[in-house]
Amino acid sequence: MKKKGQKMIFSGAGMSDIAADLRTLVDFEEKRIPLKELSRLIDRNLVPHLMRYDSPGFQSFFNAPPERGAALGARLALRHNQGVTNWHVSPGGAMLEELCCRALCRLFGFPEGADAAFMYCGTYANLQALYMALHRHAERCGFNLAEKGLAGFQGSAPPAVAASEQAHFSLRHAVRTLGLGEEGLISIPVDANHRLDIERLDETLDAVKKKGRQEVFCLVATAGTTSTGSVDPILPAVEACRRADIWLHVDGAYGLAYSLVPEFAPLFRGYEQADSVSWDPHKQLGVPIPNSLLFARRGRDFDRLAIYGEYFNRRDDPHPNPGLKSLPSTRPLSALPLVASLRHQGMDGVRRRLRAPLRAVKKAAERLRQDPDIELVNEPETGVLCFRIVPPGVPEPELEALQRSIYEKARSDRTRSISITEVNGKTVLRLVAVSPRVTEDALLETVSVLRRWSRVLRGRRGSSGG
Numbered sequence: 001m002k003k004k005g006q007k008m009i010f011s012g013a014g015m016s017d018i019a020a021d022l023r024t025l026v027d028f029e030e031k032r033i034p035l036k037e038l039s040r041l042i043d044r045n046l047v048p049h050l051m052r053y054d055s056p057g058f059q060s061f062f063n064a065p066p067e068r069g070a071a072l073g074a075r076l077a078l079r080h081n082q083g084v085t086n087w088h089v090s091p092g093g094a095m096l097e098e099l100c101c102r103a104l105c106r107l108f109g110f111p112e113g114a115d116a117a118f119m120y121c122g123t124y125a126n127l128q129a130l131y132m133a134l135h136r137h138a139e140r141c142g143f144n145l146a147e148k149g150l151a152g153f154q155g156s157a158p159p160a161v162a163a164s165e166q167a168h169f170s171l172r173h174a175v176r177t178l179g180l181g182e183e184g185l186i187s188i189p190v191d192a193n194h195r196l197d198i199e200r201l202d203e204t205l206d207a208v209k210k211k212g213r214q215e216v217f218c219l220v221a222t223a224g225t226t227s228t229g230s231v232d233p234i235l236p237a238v239e240a241c242r243r244a245d246i247w248l249h250v251d252g253a254y255g256l257a258y259s260l261v262p263e264f265a266p267l268f269r270g271y272e273q274a275d276s277v278s279w280d281p282h283k284q285l286g287v288p289i290p291n292s293l294l295f296a297r298r299g300r301d302f303d304r305l306a307i308y309g310e311y312f313n314r315r316d317d318p319h320p321n322p323g324l325k326s327l328p329s330t331r332p333l334s335a336l337p338l339v340a341s342l343r344h345q346g347m348d349g350v351r352r353r354l355r356a357p358l359r360a361v362k363k364a365a366e367r368l369r370q371d372p373d374i375e376l377v378n379e380p381e382t383g384v385l386c387f388r389i390v391p392p393g394v395p396e397p398e399l400e401a402l403q404r405s406i407y408e409k410a411r412s413d414r415t416r417s418i419s420i421t422e423v424n425g426k427t428v429l430r431l432v433a434v435s436p437r438v439t440e441d442a443l444l445e446t447v448s449v450l451r452r453w454s455r456v457l458r459g460r461r462g463s464s465g466g
Contacts, residue, residue, distance in 0.1 A: 009055045011048040012414035021045040053435065056442035057416030062226075062254055064435040067286035067353075069344020073337035074288040082333045085323030086313055093333045098320040100335040105295065108259070109272045115299030117325035118334045119292040122253030123170035125278035128294055128305065128326060130174045130218060132276060133247035134159060135304040137217035146304070150179050157212055162186045162204065163220035164196035166227055168251055171220060186216065193379050194423065196221060196232040198240060205244050218247040223268055223277075224255020227421040227430070228377070229384030231255055235270030248273075253280040253292065255382050260347070261354050267381055273297070281338050284354055284383075284434055291334050294326070302326075357383045357433035364431075364443040373451065377423050383433040385443065386423055389454045402454060403427045409453045416446050 011018075024045055033041070052058060054065035066074065084093035101116035119125040137159055138145035143152035153159060159180060163171055165187045175184045186208065189200045201219070208214050219241050221232040234250060241248040250256075250271045256279040259268035271277055275297055282291040296302055302325040308315040313324055323329060342350060361380045368374045368387060377386040388403055404427055407420045419430045429450065431443055 007052065007055055007057075008414040009052045009057050009417050010050060010414065012412070013049060018049045021049065051417070054437060055415075056437045056439065057446065058435070059431040059433065059438055059443065059446055060417040060419040061432060062280075062283040062434050064284065064286040065437075066288050067341045067345065070285070070287040070337040070341035072344070073340030076340075077333040077336045080333070083330050084333050084335075085329055085331050086321035087317070087319030088312075090333070091319075093335075094320045094322055096333070096339065097322045097335040100339055101293070101322075104293065108256070108277075108295070110295060110297060111272065113299055114295060114297050115302060115325070116293050116295045117302060117322060118331065119278075119294055119326060120290040120328070121292050122168070122251070122278050122280045123173055124327070125253070125292050125294040126168070126170045126220070126249070126251055127174040127177055129249040129276040129278060130161060130171075130178060130220075132296070132301050132304050133161075133218040133249060134178060134180075136247060136301070137215075157215040158184060159217045160184045160186050160208070160214040161218045161220060162188055162201070162208075162216050164188045164190050164222060164225075164232060166190050166194050166196075166225040166230065167220055167222050168226055168253070171251075184214070186214070190230075193381070194225065194228045194230040196237065198233055198236045201237070201240055202243075205240070216244070216246055218249060219244075220249045220251055221274070222255075223250050223252035223271060224258070224382050226254060227384070227423060228386050229255070229380060229382035229432075230378065231267045231381050234268060234274070238270045238273045247275045250274040250277040253278050254283055257281070257284045257354055258358065258382055261351050261358065263355075264358060264382075275301070281341075284357075285338070285341055285350070286353075286435070287337050287341055290332075291338055353436055356436040357438055360438060360440040360443060361385050361431075361433050363440045364447075367440075367444060368447060374447070377426070377428045385431045385433075386421065386428045387431075387447075388426070388428050389451055391454065391458065394458075400427050402457065403429055405457045406450050406453055409457065410450070413449075416449065418446065418450070 022045060053063045082090040082093040084090045084097050087094045097118060104116055105114040135145040138152055141156060161175060161184060171185055172182055175182060188204055189197050191197045205216055208216055219237060221234050221237040223231050238248055252271060256277065258264045277295040280292045281287040282289045305326060306324040313321050323331060361383050365376060365380050365385055369376055373389060373391050375388040375390045377388060388399060389406065390399055406429065410416065410418045420427055421430045431446060
């Protein structure tokens with residue numbers, strides 16, 4: 001039963017119905033459509049099928065409605081459509097990106113000489129970080145990776161990346177793209193709260209070294225895993241990488257922003273000592289997609305990406321050319337929405353925005369911990385809450401099926417969106433709070449609805465003899 005006035009998170013239509021509505025938009029005819037008519041067509045046929053990230057019931061992924069300052073910056077960026085690869089394409093755009101990157105390095109406490117580059121997403125940031133790490137590894141092996149490629153490693157142990165078993169799947173993309181193959185990604189076990197197990201890390205690195213079949217050149221620590229929001233022990237990871245003399249990359253795409261909240265900062269201690277760090281402002285800050293960054297503790301490490309041209313990004317050009325620090329030869333003015341958002345909110349406002357969903361999740365977890373039919377699967381460190389509904393007397397195999405049935409019921413509901421994941425081999429329900437609109441009450445209301453669905457689903461199963 002939906003509450004009166006409760007907003008739908010999207011139309012709820014199925015694939016065939018949505019496709020039927022959208023075919024009118026992709027019927028590219030000779031005759032033009034006036035803007036007013038086109039606007040009405042989009043509002044009628046597309047907008048109802050878009051997800052409402054501003055709904056308190058959207059509790060499934062790391063998306064948020066645009067913050068007002070960010071929306072202003074995005075409108076201006078769109079109006080002027082600036083490419084900011086280099087100074088000659090957009091003097092103001094290129095300089096704004098450079099100044100923004102330096103200011104962010106100071107904001108996050110990176111040392112003097114650090115730098116950053118804007119990216120399209122965290123996946124690309126992680127890929128570039130691993131390329132930079134592999135390039136340095138090649139230099140230590142006596143050759144230039146950009147010139148010789150992986151052939152330069154012939155006769156040496158194949159290079160490999162280590163990361164926890166809860167690391168983001170983008171690392172699989174990265175090792176594939178870099179030609180290392182998925183065998184080049186070594187999985188490290190996690191501890192009881194799903195964080196990289198430092199003791200097992202040292203054991204694994206020692207075992208790999210003794211076998212001599214692979215050589216780990218980079219460790220990836222995750223500052224906020226996607227499944228449970230757990231933060232790997234970064235400072236011990238820094239120390240482990242120093243002992244092993246390997247590159248440390250911190251995937252902070254989701255969690256890094258929370259290091260700006262004083263009471264949560266200790267969780268992230270040490271990230272500023274990593275060789276590289278990724279971050280997605282388009283998650284918690286509500287900055288329009290795409291808006292991601294890659295930080296490098298030594299700004300000169302970006303030189304490994306530089307490709308100079310005769311007419312573009314010339315080697316002797318003294319002006320700022322952000323395009324030399326990453327792959328895209330065309331890049332949008334992503335710095336403007338982020339700058340506008342931070343200036344509009346002020347850092348006090350940013351911290352309030354970040355703090356709200358973290359507190360909501362922690363308070364909801366405290367309440368749910370008292371419920372006998374709720375099994376908390378993680379101790380929330382950030383804004384992700386994983387749990388199972390475990391009615392008394394229901395055997396384990398049926399509990400697995402029950403979580404999946406609840407999730408499928410949620411997918412057909414139009415007032416809330418949840419997700420599922422797998423933790424310790426079990427299917428669990430997963431709630432995410434990114435937007436400040438997802439409050440403690442909104443989370444608890446979702447759990448209450450899921451519990452009610454659980455009773456209905458079990459009743460149907462019982463009546464059918466299952």
